[in-house]
Amino acid sequence: MRIRRAGDRGLLVETGDPHRLHAAVRAAGLPGxxxxxxxxxTVLITTAGDPGRLAERLPGLPLPEQAAGDAPPVQIPVVYDGADLAEVAELTGLSPEEVVARHTAAEYTVAYLGFSxxxxxxxxxxxxxxxxxxxxxxxxxxxGAVAIAGPYAAVYPAPSPGGWRLLGxxxxxxxxxxxxxxxLLRPGARVRFVADAS
Known part of the structure; x- marks a missing residue:
């Protein structure tokens, strides 16, 4: 864990498990x-108190076993008819059906929220x-477009420009x-995509 100041009232914590640290800080009820x-x-923490004192307490916080606790994965039903499904199949050397099977077999974690x-x-x-x-x-x-790009999967929550490949x-x-x-999604939450034939 590496802790750096971020402005007058913030700490930026570099960690290998930001979701568990996020959950630990939320659960600890640290003053300020x-x-x-x-x-x-990373985890950015802002405080109304002394950032130095907060930095001293962070390494000792007990981390939960799972960031999302016992919450079941968020289930996202998907109609796999995306404009890029055939192209993704061609790029990967898989059939469209195999792309869908592998996309739905995986369990995902919300790394962070952004873009929109x-x-x-x-x-x-x-x-x-x-x-x-x-x-x-x-x-x-x-x-509602379900997409992939690089190491990530995502769902577009609103109409917007985008360069990700659309699966459904x-x-x-x-x-x-x-x-x-x-x-609907929160950092650390688990997600499963489920094929919807409708």
Whole structure:
């Protein structure tokens, strides 16, 4: 664990397990902590108190066994009819059916949220499905598009431009301002994609 100052009131913690540290800081109820934001390899902690004192306490925090606790994986039903499914199959040397089978067999973890509200970068994509982004991004990707790029899988929560390769679509709302919290996905949560024949 490497702890560095981030401005007057923040700490940036480099760690091999940001999700478990995020959960530990949240559970500890440390005085003065304002926000805890996990990234792929870091956790940003802001405090109203003394960042130096907080830094001294972090290495001693007990980490939970699992970041998501006993929560079951978020199930995302997917109709696999994406515009890039055939191209992904060609790039990987698999059939479209094999691409779907491997995509649904994996269990993913929400590494962090970014790009747009509710957009979760999911780790756990099988190595054989890791393909590069498109050479030319689309100007419009529909909400609910299920996509992959590099080592990540994701679901677009809202219409936006994007260069990821589209495998399918879901009707599940990833971002809903009437829900508390609005994002269906949270850092550290586990995710499973389930083929939906409809």
């Amino acid at each position: 902590v304002l926000d805890v934001v996990p990234g792929e390899r 509200p509710g957009f979760g970068y999911l780790t756990g994509l099988p190595a054989e499905l890791r393909v590069p982004r498109r050479d030319s991004p689309r100007t419009a990707v529909p909400a 679509r879901t009707d599940l709302a990833l971002w809903d301002v009437t829900r508390d919290p609005p994002s």
